Each structure stands twice: as C-alpha cells, then as structure tokens.
Amino acid sequence: MRLAELSERSGVPTATIKYYLRERLLPPGERITATKAEYGEEHLRRLRLVRSLIQVGRMPVATAREVLAAADDESLGQNARMGAAVWALPHGPEPEEDDPHAARAREQVDTVLRRMDWSHGQELGDNAPAYRTLVAAIASLDRLGYPHETEHLLVHARLAGELAVADLDLVETYGTPEQIEAVVALTVLYEPVLLSLRRLAQTEESSRRFKK
Amino acid sequence: MRLAELSERSGVPTATIKYYLRERLLPPGERITATKAEYGEEHLRRLRLVRSLIQVGRMPVATAREVLAAADDESLGQNARMGAAVWALPHGPEPEEDDPHAARAREQVDTVLRRMDWSHGQELGDNAPAYRTLVAAIASLDRLGYPHETEHLLVHARLAGELAVADLDLVETYGTPEQIEAVVALTVLYEPVLLSLRRLAQTEESSRRFKK
DNA sequence: ACACTTAGATAGTGCCACTCTCCAACGGAA
DNA sequence: TTCCGTTGGAGAGTGGCACTATCTAAGTGT
Numbered sequence: 426m427r428l429a430e431l432s433e434r435s436g437v438p439t440a441t442i443k444y445y446l447r448e449r450l451l452p453p454g455e456r457i458t459a460t461k462a463e464y465g466e467e468h469l470r471r472l473r474l475v476r477s478l479i480q481v482g483r484m485p486v487a488t489a490r491e492v493l494a495a496a497d498d499e500s501l502g503q504n505a506r507m508g509a510a511v512w513a514l515p516h517g518p519e520p521e522e523d524d525p526h527a528a529r530a531r532e533q534v535d536t537v538l539r540r541m542d543w544s545h546g547q548e549l550g551d552n553a554p555a556y557r558t559l560v561a562a563i564a565s566l567d568r569l570g571y572p573h574e575t576e577h578l579l580v581h582a583r584l585a586g587e588l589a590v591a592d593l594d595l596v597e598t599y600g601t602p603e604q605i606e607a608v609v610a611l612t613v614l615y616e617p618v619l620l621s622l623r624r625l626a627q628t629e630e631s632s633r634r635f636k637k
Numbered sequence: 638m639r640l641a642e643l644s645e646r647s648g649v650p651t652a653t654i655k656y657y658l659r660e661r662l663l664p665p666g667e668r669i670t671a672t673k674a675e676y677g678e679e680h681l682r683r684l685r686l687v688r689s690l691i692q693v694g695r696m697p698v699a700t701a702r703e704v705l706a707a708a709d710d711e712s713l714g715q716n717a718r719m720g721a722a723v724w725a726l727p728h729g730p731e732p733e734e735d736d737p738h739a740a741r742a743r744e745q746v747d748t749v750l751r752r753m754d755w756s757h758g759q760e761l762g763d764n765a766p767a768y769r770t771l772v773a774a775i776a777s778l779d780r781l782g783y784p785h786e787t788e789h790l791l792v793h794a795r796l797a798g799e800l801a802v803a804d805l806d807l808v809e810t811y812g813t814p815e816q817i818e819a820v821v822a823l824t825v826l827y828e829p830v831l832l833s834l835r836r837l838a839q840t841e842e843s844s845r846r847f848k849k
Numbered sequence: 850a851c852a853c854t855t856a857g858a859t860a861g862t863g864c865c866a867c868t869c870t871c872c873a874a875c876g877g878a879a
Numbered sequence: 880t881t882c883c884g885t886t887g888g889a890g891a892g893t894g895g896c897a898c899t900a901t902c903t904a905a906g907t908g909t
Contacts, residue, residue, distance in 0.1 A: 460874045481777045543841045559833035565693045580803045584796045589838035591792045617729050621771035626801035629755045672905045
C-alpha cells in the first residue's frame with residue numbers, strides 16, 4: 426500500500442504521516458522506486474498505535490519515539506524491553522531537592538512500598554520515573570496543606586496492585602512477540618479509562634452523599 | 638504582602654504571577670495606591686493551588702480558570718459548585734460520531750454503568766466529559782484490536798468505586814467552605830499519585846511473573 | 850532630590866505538533 | 880514520445896500555549 430492509502434485507511438493526513446516517518450515513529454516503507462514506497466499492514470498497526478499514544482494517551486512525540494524504540498530494541502530480552510518501554514513513558518515534574526515537603530513525601534512513599542512489599546520499587550529506589558513523580562505529587566499535596574495519611578495512600582496502593590494484576594492477566598493472553606506492545610498500549614490507554622471511571626464514580630458517590 | 642513577597646513565598650516568578658492575575662486565575666490584590674497592591678494569605682493559598690493544578694495536574698491555564706470560576710461561583714449551591722468544577726476538569730479527545738468502534742464502546746460503557754448501578758452517570762448520559770472520554774479511550778482500544786471484555790472493565794469500575802469512597806471520606810473531614818476546593822485539588826492531584834502507583838505495581842507484578 | 854521599586858500593559862520567546870510548499874521522479878493517457 | 884497529474888521526501892512556515900522581557904507611569908527611601 427502507498428502513503429495515500431495508508432493515510433486513507435488510518436484517517437491520518439499524509440502530511441502527518443510524513444512527519445511521523447521523519448521523526449522515526451514509523452519505520453520507512455519499502456522503497457520501490459525513487460518516488461514510490463510500499464507500506465504493509467504492520468505499518469498501519471504501528472500508525473494506529475502511535476496515534477493512540479499521542480492523542481488518547483497525550484504522549485509527546487519525542488517520548489513516543491523513545492518508548493517505541495525501547496519496545497523494538499531486539500538486543501534486549503523480553504523483560505528488559507518491557508522495563509525500558511515503561512521506564513520511558515511520560516512522567517510528571519521531578520521532586521525538588523532539599524524541600525522539606527519532598528523529604529516528607531519520600532519517607533511516606535518508602536513506607537508504602539515497604540508495607541506493600543514492593544521490593545522492586547525499593548531496589549530501583551528514586552531512579553524510577555514513577556517513584557519520582559509519585560514523590561512530587563505527594564509533596565505538592567503536602568505543600569497545599571492536604572493531609573494524606575499513609576493509611577489513605579495504602580488504600581490507593583492496594584487498589585493499584587489489584588489493577589496491575591488484572592492488567593497483567595490480560596497481557597498474558599497475548600503471544601510473546603506482541604506482549605511488549607500490549608504492555609505499552611494497555612498501560613497508556615487504560616489510564617484515561619481508569620481516570621474517567623474514577624470521576625464518574627466520584628460524581629455518583631458525591632451525589633449519593635450530598636444530594637439526598 | 639506585595640507581589641514580590643508573594644513571589645518569594647510561593648517560588649513563582651513575579652512575571653508569571655502577573656500573567657495569572659491577567660488570566661484571572663488569581664483575584665486581584667487590594668489596591669493601596671496606583672503602584673501598590675496588598676495580597677493576603679488566601680492569595681498565597683490560591684496561587685499554590687493554581688501552580689499544582691497546572692504543573693502537577695498538567696491542566697491548561699484556560700481550564701484551570703474555568704474550574705476555579707465554578708468553584709468560586711457563589712450563586713451556586715455546594716453541590717452544583719462541585720459538579721460544575723469537576724465538569725470543567727480537563728478531559729481527553731471526544732469520541733467520533735458514526736464510528737462503529739465508538740458505538741461498540743458506548744454500548745459497553747452503558748452496560749458497565751448499569752451493572753455498577755451508577756444511575757447518575759446514566760442520567761447525565763453522554764454529556765458528562767468523563768463519559769465521553771471513557772468512550773473515546775475504549776473505542777481507541779477497540780480500534781487497535783485489544784480486547785476489553787466488559788468483565789475486565791468492571792474490575793476497573795469496581796476499583797474506581799472504592800477509590801471514590803476513600804476520596805470522599807477524606808473530603809468530608811473538611812469544613813464545607815473548603816470542601817469544594819478540596820474536591821478539585823484531591824481529584825486532580827491524586828491522579829498522578831494513582832497512575833504512579835499503578836506503574837510501580839505493574840513493574841512489581843511484571844517482574845514477579847516474568848523474571849523469576 | 851533622585852536613584853530605585855513597583856504594578857500593570859504590551860509585545861516577544863521558545864517549544865511543539867503539525868501543515869504547507871516545493872522539487873525531482875515516475876507513470877498512465879494521447 | 881510528450882504531456883500532465885501524482886508521489887515521496889525535505890525544509891520552511893503556522894498556530895497555540897505558557898510564560899517572559901520590556902516599557903511606562905507612579906510611588907518610596909535616604
């Protein structure tokens with residue numbers, strides 16, 4: 426299939442596809458002649474994934490490139506690829522150094538990881554992007570004066586753990602070659618799902634408590 | 638306190654505070670003379686909230702203005718204000734009309750809402766931003782060919798419900814005047830917390846399943 | 850008296866995700 | 880063969896957004 430058809434089947438403008446090719450979010454098509462290139466079904470798949478990551482997952486283009494590069498890196502094993510891909514996923518602002526709020530937050534996060542027995546997070550320590558983002562977010566709550574007892578965080582952590590189990594169960598239904606892509610897609614695309622459900626649930630719960 | 642002190646105590650550059658004032662994210666200070674304005678503790682509070690919403694919650698400035706305007710609107714009751722504020726919260730892309738994937742997603746979401754007995758979401762129907770974002774995200778998963786059984790969605794919905802209960806419990810520990818602001822702050826700032834915990838949990842679970 | 854600050858308005862900056870324009874190279878129709 | 884529309888590729892341009900720098904008139908401290 427040629428660029429025009431790829432565009433039509435995906436709904437992405439040709440100019441944008443060219444941009445993604447230039448940014449190496451898509452592998453180049455097979456060059457037939459100087460002015461003709463052939464794209465396959467896997468290009469269409471990849472293009473749809475890219476679009477989803479960027480538009481639904483609100484991921485920056487540069488980040489999507491890194492994530493996909495990690496997922497594609499054939500020099501790495503299955504696990505290393507997954508880890509690298511999730512590691513490259515977009516994350517929030519970094520916690521500030523020498524900030525008492527950040528210090529308190531860090532302590533609290535460490536307590537939660539210990540209580541949850543998430544040794545992996547402990548080992549990786551404050552290098553993991555998710556850990557740093559978590560600390561920054563909690564530091565921010567602390568700065569605003571909102572309490573966030575460790576107990577309350579543990580509720581969230583426990584629920585996050587259940588989510589992870591459900592997600593990994595789903596991933597395991599795929600064959601190994603697609604698992605890496607599936608982890609990336611499901612991790613990112615279930616984020617808006619989860620957040621939307623939470624907002625709907627909050628609206629529901631709130632109207633139950635206050636309206637009636 | 639003057640603008641310079643507000644800047645120093647919050648860590649936000651004066652130029653940026655001026656920008657927020659212009660954009661009506663902060664109420665103007667009390668004008669003393671033509672070149673002097675006095676800001677109070679509540680300006681500092683509000684400024685910190687604005688910064689958190691924008692930087693930690695990644696909320697666009699225009700959206701933050703709408704959310705805060707709704708939370709401040711004294712012509713509305715407690716509940717209407719909360720609803721309006723949450724309604725204005727940033728949301729993802731809209732589902733496309735006349736798209737079979739979106740249609741399937743819509744059906745599935747309705748089933749979930751019915752099974753969860755979330756009548757409120759049912760009544761509001763497809764007008765609620767969270768509902769529309771949810772449909773768009775699931776449509777996207779469908780387009781990519783990832784299965785998302787209603788059962789799997791229900792797992793997420795149930796967990797979202799538990800989260801909402803925990804969150805509202807926390808909100809109720811505040812006095813009514815601060816509750817609206819608390820709902821906004823906690824809804825938005827717990828999103829990165831939840832997503833970070835989920836990623837950490839996934840890493841943990843994944844290393845448990847695959848590494849060992 | 851006069852250098853220094855301040856509040857406020859206006860214009861400019863940098864980044865990012867596209868999008869437009871151009872060009873040389875085909876490729877089917879006359 | 881000659882024409883003319885189409886294609887892939889590359890570089891420059893666009894629009895939106897969140898600031899940020901400059902400027903001006905009006906105080907303030909010594």
